[in-house]
Amino acid sequence: MLGDTTGDVDGDSDTSERNDTQTPAGELADTIRTTLGPNGLDKMVVGENGTVIVSNDGSSIVEWMDITHPVGRLVERAAAAQDSAVGDGTTTAVVLVGALLDEAATLRSDGLHPTTIVDGYVKAAEAALDQFGQYERGLDCRHDDRLTQIAKTAVTGRWDDVSTDRFAELTLNALEAVEFDTSKLTLRSYHGGELRESACLDGVVVDLKSSSTALEALHPRAETDDEPAVAMVDGEIGIEESDRVQSVEVRDTTQRSALQDYERERKTDLVEQVVQSGATVIICQKSIDEAVRTALAQRGVLPVERTRRDEFDVIARATGSTPVMSVDELTEDDTGTVESVTRRTVGTTQTLVLQGCPEEQRRTVLLRGGTPHVAEEVRRIVTDCIDVIRGTLDGGTFVPGGGAVPAALAMELAALSSGIPDRTQLVFDGFGTALESLPRTLASNAGTDPLDTLTAIRQRHDAGSETVGVGPDGNPRDMIVAGVLEPSMVFKSALQRAVAVVTQILRVDDIVRTSAGERGADGEHDHAHTATGGYPWAVGH
Structure with missing residues (x-):
């Protein structure tokens, strides 16, 4: 069910029985609201198989929850889109969705039609975004402090x-x-x-755990060579195997010895080809024959096999190596170089670190x-x-954080609404109240009184301090001075996505459920229909 820390979100649960006024989106917003801000708390999500995950990231929490209600799924998709496009602001978007729907329910109870609310929300959002630019600040350069x-x-x-x-x-x-x-x-x-x-x-760091390279095969001399030569083979290294089912008939011991001699000579030729190319490190995207791998290590060549495709391509670009399909094609001109190749144990995982790549500046965190x-x-x-x-x-721009911008925009909308002659004025006021849910939440999560904090912020804004928001301690503070800054796109994107999903929900007057098994013999749908009284966001199905 929505809000259950077990991670099972189901609008068909008894949530609606406990609170008929609680919307699925509102439940989802309440679930992650307490994670917002520097004082946000973590959520423990317990899966059906008993897996326990602890996080305070809104996007991760929403992703891990099992949301079945259609309204909840709309909000989930909006949160996923926010995270994919911006990488932050998911909790902000979901909290705004919940607040806007709560305000819509209040406006509806006051007699406003859903289309009036939708039109008003769209106009209010446009007005807020028009005013948003005055709170933006520009970066001086890429190395701006x-x-x-x-x-x-x-x-x-x-x-x-x-x-x-x-x-x-x-x-x-x-x-x-x-x-x-x-x-x-x-x-x-x-x-x-x-x-x-x-x-x-x-x-570049190569994770040897993802390959089958035996650590015993890593020759210590190859690790200490200055500027080792790196060769890349994009195929198997060993005796070629036929792609057809074939059999070899050995009639006597002489033929068997001849076959074994051929295999030994072939493997020796492969090793000599690698050594003659000058390579001291050979990285193979597929497997390396065990005997060849051992012989290469004995000759001072470090063999790495079954390298992941993405790592293989990165190493080729960074070292200047030219990958070949077969060792027979390998020449000295195909090898690249790095400053050093070292083996490093990270936790329980063995890795190979190629440092000082000449062709491409690489970093691994x-x-x-x-x-x-x-x-x-x-x-x-x-x-x-x-x-x-x-x-x-x-x-290229940023804004003060701590809810300073939504608080300022709420005041801007309040000023604009006073000049609106029709009932859209109420929608503007409701939209502003929804924006103020962000600083209220930050203050509440910090343990201060949201009403007192918001009142103080309004007073400071009236006095001209429009960059004042909720500080880390929950009290009003100038966010620029405090260094609490965030990209402009985070709030803008969250606001736009919240309004988009809310208006989509408000335009729906019913939920019609169908399934393939309910189709009639004539091919027409036999609709499974549950009436909602016209407000699907207010009733759990």
């Missing part, structure tokens, strides 16, 4: 202050090292370590966590931080 503050805001509330600063700077430094080209940045998370062990490495879930959660948070930084650079 305020990018660090934006990165810290994105990860605040996930860890303690020291870890927040560390991961924000780690992420930003990694992006700067690759000139903000995320295609040259790789994230890897490993459990069995502490957060402070996370680091950014220069080069190694993220650590005590458990697999913590390590993966760290990876997700850093991914969100990367998206936020990239989004800020793409848009």
